[in-house]
Amino acid sequence: MRPLSWLYGCGVKLRNLLFDCGILKQTSFPLPVICIGNITVGGTGKTPHTEFLLRLLQTDKRVAVLSRGYKRKSRGFRLADLKTSMLEVGDEPWQMKHKFPEAIVAVDADRRHGINQLLTREETRDTDVILLDDAYQHRYVKAGLNILLTDYHRLFTDDELLPAGRLREPVAAKERANIVVVTKCPAEMKPMDYRVIQEALNLKPYQDLFFSTFRYGPLHRLFSETPGQTEELTPDTHVLLLTGIASPQQMLMDLRSITRHITPLSFADHHQFEAHDIQRIEEAFTALQGSKRFIITTEKDATRLMLVNELSPIVRRHIYVLPVEVAFLRNEGPDFERLIREYVQHHRR
Numbered sequence: 383m384r385p386l387s388w389l390y391g392c393g394v395k396l397r398n399l400l401f402d403c404g405i406l407k408q409t410s411f412p413l414p415v416i417c418i419g420n421i422t423v424g425g426t427g428k429t430p431h432t433e434f435l436l437r438l439l440q441t442d443k444r445v446a447v448l449s450r451g452y453k454r455k456s457r458g459f460r461l462a463d464l465k466t467s468m469l470e471v472g473d474e475p476w477q478m479k480h481k482f483p484e485a486i487v488a489v490d491a492d493r494r495h496g497i498n499q500l501l502t503r504e505e506t507r508d509t510d511v512i513l514l515d516d517a518y519q520h521r522y523v524k525a526g527l528n529i530l531l532t533d534y535h536r537l538f539t540d541d542e543l544l545p546a547g548r549l550r551e552p553v554a555a556k557e558r559a560n561i562v563v564v565t566k567c568p569a570e571m572k573p574m575d576y577r578v579i580q581e582a583l584n585l586k587p588y589q590d591l592f593f594s595t596f597r598y599g600p601l602h603r604l605f606s607e608t609p610g611q612t613e614e615l616t617p618d619t620h621v622l623l624l625t626g627i628a629s630p631q632q633m634l635m636d637l638r639s640i641t642r643h644i645t646p647l648s649f650a651d652h653h654q655f656e657a658h659d660i661q662r663i664e665e666a667f668t669a670l671q672g673s674k675r676f677i678i679t680t681e682k683d684a685t686r687l688m689l690v691n692e693l694s695p696i697v698r699r700h701i702y703v704l705p706v707e708v709a710f711l712r713n714e715g716p717d718f719e720r721l722i723r724e725y726v727q728h729h730r731r
Contacts, residue, residue, distance in 0.1 A: 383546035391543045394551050401521045408524040409494050411501070414511045414729045416722070417525035419518025421538050421551045424651045425628025426531035427565040427708070429474045429682065431594070432515050434708040436482050438719055439726065444486070444508050448496045449475045449515040451489030453652050459499045461506065462487040473652060473685040474515070481681075493523045511726055518558075519550055527725045530559035532583075534567045534593075535631050539582045559589060561721065566632040567595045567711060576712070592710055592718050596632060599705035601676070604684050605698045613676065613702055615640045620672040624663060624679040624701075626653035626686065633680070633704075643672065653686070660692045667697055677701045 400406040416435065420426040432447060439445050451460065451472035460471055464483060468476040471489045479487040486506050490496030493514055500506045514525060532538045538556065541547040556562065564579055576593065585591055600612045615621070619641045623634060626649040637644055647666050649659065667677055677700050679687060684703045687693075693701075710718055 387543040387546040391552055408521060410524045411497055413731050414726045415525045416527045417514040417517045418529045419516050420531045421549055421555050423548045426533050428516050430706050430708045432513055435513055436485055439511055440485060443510040445511050446486035446500050446509045447478055447513045447515055448493060449489050450491045451475055459490040459496055468685050473682050477681055477685050493517050493520045526729050528559045529561045530556060531563050531565050533629055534564050561590045564593045567593050569595050592714055594708050594710050597707045597709045601702040601704055604701040604703050617641050620670045620675045622647055622667050622670055622677045624677050626683045627651055627680055655686060655690050664694060664697055678704050681705060
């Protein structure tokens with residue numbers, strides 16, 4: 383695949399050169415625009431980090447999240463509300479709207495058009511900050527702050543361009559970032575681990591580097607018609623870890639620190655569950671041993687599982703959702719928050 387990767391890389395470099403020379407025009411906007419993205423295909427934790435920024439800013443700002451709405455069944459600009467279906471806006475925007483009802487959540491593949499819609503519509507024209515979810519390659523919008531994410535388990539410096547690897551752009555594209563975050567790190571990292579990664583990334587002096595990990599909330603039942611709300615894992619719990627995300631490795635490692643009885647059942651990122659998938663889930667759950675059995679899934683997968691009617695009653699009773707939040711290592715969360723707040727303050731309308 384490397385000859386194809388070389389051709390792909392030539393096309394990407396030419397495109398970036400046209401933007402850098404001003405032949406392809408970028409548009410700036412009169413308010414803070416923060417881009418959260420990556421240069422790899424999925425799996426870096428963009429949604430939890432976007433939610434972190436939402437929690438940080440929405441206390442005193444009117445925050446809008448603009449996504450392309452991957453795999454949605456609609457086109458053009460869509461503004462989500464609590465009655466909007468997941469199929470209309472995509473699983474991640476739907477999840478964010480229901481977790482943050484006060485936030486503005488919209489989707490548009492053309493981010494420039496989407497921002498113009500947000501700034502001109504009566505119900506959203508008071509927006510103070512726009513978060514662009516997964517828009518690092520959408521260079522027609524000139525974001526004021528670019529946050530680049532890379533997975534601890536597969537740094538972009540260790541990868542290759544599509545189709546031989548998972549890189550959307552050459553590694554040199556990292557230089558557009560103001561902040562780089564190494565995501566999905568183990569909670570306990572040694573000083574040598576930080577130094578090795580810092581040297582491998584080889585960032586510029588103007589770039590800030592942070593390391594983040596996952597913090598998990600209490601398990602809660604996916605289907606509300608079943609009795610009870612929360613549950614805890616114990617060493618004797620037998621778990622079917624059901625995921626349709628690009629990189630479940632760190633979640634699997636974290637859960638195995640609690641119980642060794644884990645059976646992973648992985649699907650592709652944003653997977654739409656069909657009849658034969660339901661059969662696999664049923665069979666895998668039936669094969670679990672022990673008196674205490676759970677199916678644990680992610681919040682993103684839960685949005686799609688809620689649309690499945692073919693699950694048996696016993697499986698529905700045993701599906702739990704594991705909420706995920708981001709935490710910064712080395713006590714650097716306040717430094718990250720300060721950088722965000724300073725940018726928003728200095729570039730407010």
